[in-house]
Amino acid sequence: MAAKKLLLLPGDGIGPEAMAEVRKIVAYMNAELKSDFSLEEGLVGGCAYDAHGKAISESDMAKALAADAVLFGAVGGPKWDSVPYDVRPEAGLLRLRKDMELFANLRPAICYPALADSSSLKKEIVEGLDILIVRELTGGVYFGEPKEIRDLGNGQKRGIDTQVYDTYEIERISGVAFELARTRGNKVTSMEKRNVMKSGVLWNEVVTATHKAKYSDVKLEHMLADAGGMQLVRWPKQFDVIVTDNLFGDMLSDIAAMLTGSLGMLPSASLGAPDAKTGKRKALYEPVHGSAPDIAGTGAANPIAMIASFAMCLRYSFNMITEADRLEAAVAGVLDDGLRTGDIMSEGKTKIGTVEMGDAILAKFKALAA
Ligand code: NAD
Numbered sequence: 001m002a003a004k005k006l007l008l009l010p011g012d013g014i015g016p017e018a019m020a021e022v023r024k025i026v027a028y029m030n031a032e033l034k035s036d037f038s039l040e041e042g043l044v045g046g047c048a049y050d051a052h053g054k055a056i057s058e059s060d061m062a063k064a065l066a067a068d069a070v071l072f073g074a075v076g077g078p079k080w081d082s083v084p085y086d087v088r089p090e091a092g093l094l095r096l097r098k099d100m101e102l103f104a105n106l107r108p109a110i111c112y113p114a115l116a117d118s119s120s121l122k123k124e125i126v127e128g129l130d131i132l133i134v135r136e137l138t139g140g141v142y143f144g145e146p147k148e149i150r151d152l153g154n155g156q157k158r159g160i161d162t163q164v165y166d167t168y169e170i171e172r173i174s175g176v177a178f179e180l181a182r183t184r185g186n187k188v189t190s191m192e193k194r195n196v197m198k199s200g201v202l203w204n205e206v207v208t209a210t211h212k213a214k215y216s217d218v219k220l221e222h223m224l225a226d227a228g229g230m231q232l233v234r235w236p237k238q239f240d241v242i243v244t245d246n247l248f249g250d251m252l253s254d255i256a257a258m259l260t261g262s263l264g265m266l267p268s269a270s271l272g273a274p275d276a277k278t279g280k281r282k283a284l285y286e287p288v289h290g291s292a293p294d295i296a297g298t299g300a301a302n303p304i305a306m307i308a309s310f311a312m313c314l315r316y317s318f319n320m321i322t323e324a325d326r327l328e329a330a331v332a333g334v335l336d337d338g339l340r341t342g343d344i345m346s347e348g349k350t351k352i353g354t355v356e357m358g359d360a361i362l363a364k365f366k367a368l369a370a
């Protein structure tokens with residue numbers, strides 16, 4: 001069997017510290033579980049700018065396109081605040097998303113039982129929560145043309161953004177949502193604003209038609225996106241998979257994410273279309289958090305979002321479901337044991353650093369595999 005090609009792009013700030021903990025898990029899996037990962041590394045963000053004068057080099061871009069999956073840490077920091085706009089650290093991530101054509105952004109919101117008390121919502125509302133938001137990532141109002149500030153010549157200006165979706169874009173993102181729902185609770189909730197937006201009317205029609213044509217075994221419901229935001233906070237456990245556009249997805253996934261606690265806990269995946277020959281999707285996995293310059297270099301970063309992103313990679317890129325389940329169970333187990341990094345610390349728990357957290361998760365993962 002060909003090696004599984006993983007490209008690691010640790011980036012800036014706490015990115016490399018968190019990625020080091022994933023590297024330990026990969027090394028163990030290669031040595032003991034014969035997992036056959038072949039690792040490459042590259043630079044992205046501020047560190048790439050320092051080395052090459054751009055946020056990602058052409059050779060690292062080529063490695064990303066050739067990899068089976070890319071693991072991304074975080075980019076940015078005050079050091080690069082004044083670099084030119086087109087080579088700023090975030091440009092590296094945007095280039096990766098664009099060139100790899102990653103149109104589906106997956107954000108799970110899972111509430112670990114041990115952290116249910118630290119949510120801003122009541123424990124019974126979030127305990128055991130496990131939902132997945134599938135956000136369209138390459139279309140909609142963030143990219144539609146015209147996009148400009150027009151001078152009206154009468155002392156007024158007009159800001160214009162254009163919400164635009166074609167049938168194929170809605171078909172492919174809803175296809176991803178239906179397929180993922182089949183591996184989970186078998187239910188999709190599609191959210192748009194068909195009451196006031198033409199793109200919402202088309203979204204609703206195409207999701208309904210896609211469902212009828214190929215996925216009628218999955219339960220489908222439609223909800224207006226504003227009502228969806230309310231329901232996410234009122235009773236989030238009613239949802240399994242939510243599919244929505246770029247703009248609503250941006251907001252709804254942040255709401256869903258914060259139901260579960262700290263930024264340091266949240267993984268994400270971005271997927272492209274399946275390759276016509278191999279059926280493999282291009283994929284990039286990254287924590288939701290940024291480079292946390294305030295704690296970078298102190299050994300205090302929570303590596304769980306990065307490790308959980310690797311668990312998503314095992315699940316969605318390599319179909320290693322048992323290993324993904326075990327790694328997620330290892331994270332839950334360590335939290336049950338009362339171990340906490342500073343960002344999720346609470347009274348009576350044991351405060352540890354990045355490396356200790358990585359070691360504890362690896363030890364549990366090994367124990368679960370034994
Ligand atoms: P941030 O996510 O880096 O940090 C916000 C707060 O959360 C900070 O107090 C930080 O210490 C804390 N935090 C974040 N991740 C943590 C972790 N794993 N463990 C413990 N605490 C954690 O967001 P910010 O401060 O707004 O941005 C800092 C830099 O990161 C900026 O340059 C920003 O542009 C960049 N950024 C990058 C990405 C990305 O790479 N995808 C995303 C967001 C922000």
